Amino acid sequence: MRRAPGLSVRGKLTLSYAGFLMVAGVLLLAAVWVFVLRHLPAYTSVSGGVLVRSYLLRDFASAAGAVLVFLLAFGLLGGWILAGRMLAPLARITDATRMATDGSLAHRIRLPGRTDEFRELADAFDTMLARLQAHVTEQQRFAANASHELRTPLAISKALLDVARTDPDHDTGELVERLHAVNIRAIDLTEALLLLSRASRRSFTRERVDLSLLAEEATETLLPLAERRGVTMETSGDIAPVAGSPPLLLQLTMNLVQNAIVHNLPEQGTVWVNTTVHPHTVVLTVENSGERLTPQLASTLTEPFQRGTERVHSDHAGVGLGLAIVETITQAHDGTLTLTPRPVGGLRVTVELPATEFRV
DSSP: OOOOOOOOHHHHHHHHHHHHHHHHHHHHHHHHHHTTGGGSEEEEEEEEEEEEHHHHHHHHHHHHHHHHHHHHHHHHHHHHHHHHHHHHHHHHHHHHHHHHHHOOOSSSOOOOOOOOOOHHHHHHHHHHHHHHHHHHHHHHHHHHHHHHHHHHHHHHHHHHHHHHHHHHHHHHHHHHHHHHHHHHHHHHHHHHHHHHHHHHTSSOOEEEEHHHHHHHHHHTTHHHHHHHEEEEEEEEEEOOOOOOOOOHHHHHHHHHHHHHHSSSSSSSEEEEEEEEOOOEEEEEEEEEEOSOOHHHHHHHHHHHOEEEOOOOOOOOOOOOHHHHHHHHHHHHHTTTEEEEOOTTEEEEEEEEEOOOOOOO
């Protein structure tokens, strides 16, 4: 926004210092007049002669004028120097802001010295720059990964169509089936990206939701998938009231349960779904048996397009956004997501959300 030029903050502070010093000087001289000079008699005997009050007042007025002129000059000069020293940190913050505006997020102010208002502002600005840099880096990596994932089904579709065009005798039924599967995967990936974007914007209406009912709905919906894979599911817990978006929280629960089913033992696997209520939070826990995971690997599973193992390439392998969507929905509901490898194998996922009063 364009603004008309005005007096700088340093100039305003300088005038304020000088003005305050002048007012203090005037008050001091007025006090001398009121309490001392005003009560002098017209003639006062002193050693060496007689002191006339009028002469004394004239000399005092001349001296007071000189003092005020000196205070004005001293106030302007001293105020300018002091204002410059006081505003030096602000200049560094302004320079860092301009650099960030130009796209340089790696610069940090790192203002030295003890804590004061300017240093608190500089530290807060450095923290903001660090988060912005991490967010931009994450978005760039996400865009690159999303482009790669979207390009894969398009490239496969192009290859299948090229084969059909060059080989008219090719089995069209098989071609249609493969194109259908590739198209479904592309649609699922696009919908997952849209859901991720919607959750990150927090563009939803909060309602009272019982998380335990969502857990039961998710397990019932995914029961056929669990039976086909030989996975047993166990659901337990209490009424878990939270304030949030029912579709998003259901998607969160579905993603966790499906992930627990798919990334499980080849046979006789188990999934445990539990909800618990604490004084101020509600906790949804989804555990599954499976291969042993290292803490380092578990910490990367919420990154977009990350998968726990390379062995999963089946019809329900997903698009690599399941836990990323879970994390985004959790953050959009002011909650925390924790992934902990189980010592005997598998993963324990905990979603902790703020509790709300539940009324029937």
